[in-house]
Amino acid sequence: MKRLFAQFAVALSAALFSFAVLAQQSTGPTLPPGELAKQQQQRTIDQPYNNQPVWSNARGATSGYTSIPGPETGVLIQDGGQTWRALKNGTVSVWGGWAIVAMMLLVGGFYAWKGTIQLKESPTGRMIERFTLMERMAHWSTAISFSILAISGLILAFGKNLLIPMFGFTVFSWLATIAKTLHNFIGPLFIVSCVITFVVFLRDNWPKAVDFKWIFSFGGLISGKHVPSERFNAGEKVWFWGGLMVLGIIVGASGLVLNFPNFGQTRATMQLANLIHLGGSILFMVGALGHIYMGTLGMAGAFQAMKTGKVDEAWAKEHHEIWYDDIKAGKIPAVRTKQIGAAQPVGGDD
Amino acid sequence: MARMKFICDAERCIECNGCVTACKNEHDVPWGVNRRRVVTLNDGIVGAERSISVACMHCSDAPCKAVCPVNCFYTTDDGVVLHDKDLCIGCGYCFYACPFGAPQFPQAGAFGLRGKMDKCTFCAGGPEKDNTKGEIEKYGRNRLAEGKLPACAEMCSTKALLAGDGDVLSDIYRERVMRRGRGGDLWGHATAYGVKAATSQQPAPTQQKS
Numbered sequence: 001m002k003r004l005f006a007q008f009a010v011a012l013s014a015a016l017f018s019f020a021v022l023a024q025q026s027t028g029p030t031l032p033p034g035e036l037a038k039q040q041q042q043r044t045i046d047q048p049y050n051n052q053p054v055w056s057n058a059r060g061a062t063s064g065y066t067s068i069p070g071p072e073t074g075v076l077i078q079d080g081g082q083t084w085r086a087l088k089n090g091t092v093s094v095w096g097g098w099a100i101v102a103m104m105l106l107v108g109g110f111y112a113w114k115g116t117i118q119l120k121e122s123p124t125g126r127m128i129e130r131f132t133l134m135e136r137m138a139h140w141s142t143a144i145s146f147s148i149l150a151i152s153g154l155i156l157a158f159g160k161n162l163l164i165p166m167f168g169f170t171v172f173s174w175l176a177t178i179a180k181t182l183h184n185f186i187g188p189l190f191i192v193s194c195v196i197t198f199v200v201f202l203r204d205n206w207p208k209a210v211d212f213k214w215i216f217s218f219g220g221l222i223s224g225k226h227v228p229s230e231r232f233n234a235g236e237k238v239w240f241w242g243g244l245m246v247l248g249i250i251v252g253a254s255g256l257v258l259n260f261p262n263f264g265q266t267r268a269t270m271q272l273a274n275l276i277h278l279g280g281s282i283l284f285m286v287g288a289l290g291h292i293y294m295g296t297l298g299m300a301g302a303f304q305a306m307k308t309g310k311v312d313e314a315w316a317k318e319h320h321e322i323w324y325d326d327i328k329a330g331k332i333p334a335v336r337t338k339q340i341g342a343a344q345p346v347g348g349d350d
Numbered sequence: 351m352a353r354m355k356f357i358c359d360a361e362r363c364i365e366c367n368g369c370v371t372a373c374k375n376e377h378d379v380p381w382g383v384n385r386r387r388v389v390t391l392n393d394g395i396v397g398a399e400r401s402i403s404v405a406c407m408h409c410s411d412a413p414c415k416a417v418c419p420v421n422c423f424y425t426t427d428d429g430v431v432l433h434d435k436d437l438c439i440g441c442g443y444c445f446y447a448c449p450f451g452a453p454q455f456p457q458a459g460a461f462g463l464r465g466k467m468d469k470c471t472f473c474a475g476g477p478e479k480d481n482t483k484g485e486i487e488k489y490g491r492n493r494l495a496e497g498k499l500p501a502c503a504e505m506c507s508t509k510a511l512l513a514g515d516g517d518v519l520s521d522i523y524r525e526r527v528m529r530r531g532r533g534g535d536l537w538g539h540a541t542a543y544g545v546k547a548a549t550s551q552q553p554a555p556t557q558q559k560s
Contacts, residue, residue: 041395064389260461262462267446
């Protein structure tokens with residue numbers, strides 16, 4: 001998974017880099033507009049009706065005069081659109097689409113190989129509170145909004161090729177209208193959810209030395225060897241920093257640029273934002289497939305933890321030993337939610 | 351079959367915006383939507399100023415069509431690029447892709463929420479039956495169906511803007527270039543026809559109006 005991730009990241013950055021290079025090459029004349037105007041003045045005398053210097057200036061972001069109000073109305077020809085079209089319909093969609101398919105196959109293959117990872121010891125019946133109500137609400141609002149955005153985004157990006165042949169133009173247009181509306185309105189909610197989730201989980205996601213051990217053995221996921229970890233293991237921390245924070249910022253910021261076109265941003269800005277949004281969200285979806293797999297099918301007890309907030313002591317010991325030891329030593333309370341009306345903490349030390 | 355084209359002769363365009371007004375009037379386009387606009391390059395610089403009227407150029411390989419997520423664009427037998435507003439979702443992709451800034455969006459809500467795209471139809475309406483109420487409300491008049499050419503070109507006072515069958519237009523333009531007595535030194539002419547473009551020593555023709 002990591003290698004695929006790396007390869008895809010390289011391909012994506014190469015695509016973005018080539019976009020930057022192409023955009024540089026394609027914008028505007030080699031001479032400054034003032035120089036071309038002077039050339040045209042001379043050309044009008046030497047060779048009347050020869051307007052070559054004017055038309056050399058017509059491409060790119062050089063703005064002429066127009067009486068029509070609005071952003072960029074004075075631009076006669078913008079040729080960034082061609083580059084955007086080529087990358088969006090070509091490189092990004094092809095690589096991105098197959099990256100998602102590859103990740104699905106990888107996850108499916110892993111499930112076929114390992115199945116659901118069961119607890120080795122039998123459950124004790126004593127429960128530890130892993131997630132408070134606040135933490136679960138933050139997680140699920142992020143998760144639900146992410147899923148809506150991912151599905152609607154996929155409909156808008158690939159529906160033209162995959163769904164129109166199935167449903168026809170009219171039905172797909174309705175579907176796309178719903179997808180676009182959901183995408184535009186859920187987007188800002190997702191950003192808010194991400195920020196809340198970030199704040200809520202920040203403290204326990206701080207990287208520690210022990211995380212490197214986990215990373216180098218990939219959490220014992222393949223070898224089956226036990227690697228101790230804190231409340232969140234290094235994999236979860238990578239998802240927290242790389243997914244929630246880095247991709248959240250990349251996809252969120254580029255999404256806002258596209259969602260609110262009323263601030264006079266130019267087409268070049270929106271083309272770049274769209275490519276970054278596509279690339280970032282594909283990485284996000286690839287990561288999320290891994291995260292969702294581990295949280296549901298991949299690991300027994302994981303989904304229960306985020307649903308009810310509680311895990312068995314045996315589960316805690318097996319998957320997050322350092323955290324479990326800290327709870328046993330009384331450094332972390334086993335139940336962090338304040339019990340209303342209870343005389344003393346329930347399920348504490350026993 | 352005719353292949354419909356626009357051509358704007360920059361030697362004739364006087365930036366009167368008659369084409370813009372004709373278009374707005376003919377199709378009753380809403381405020382903020384401009385299917386056609388006139389751009390002046392090197393504005394105010396004597397001898398270097400040129401104006402040109404620009405709208406949808408009805409491309410053969412239309413970028414708007416290529417990027418539309420709902421495939422609402424289609425090209426007619428006349429080579430006119432039209433779109434179906436019933437399918438359009440107002441995503442703005444065609445606007446990112448178009449080199450000429452042709453696609454326009456009426457604002458449909460707060461924060462620049464886009465309504466259904468509107469653009470030059472070459473006065474050929476949309477997918478509805480010709481000049482029905484639905485077609486006129488969504489796309490404006492269908493002059494092509496009435497045997498007329500686009501209103502902008504018909505209205506052009508200097509006949510700078512021409513619209514119609516590409517073969518006819520190129521004949522008209524070729525004749526103009528010949529009457530001007532220049533053409534051998536047009537940019538790219540030497541590349542295209544292998545003729546040396548060194549006619550600048552000759553005196554510029556005077557009193558040869560086209």
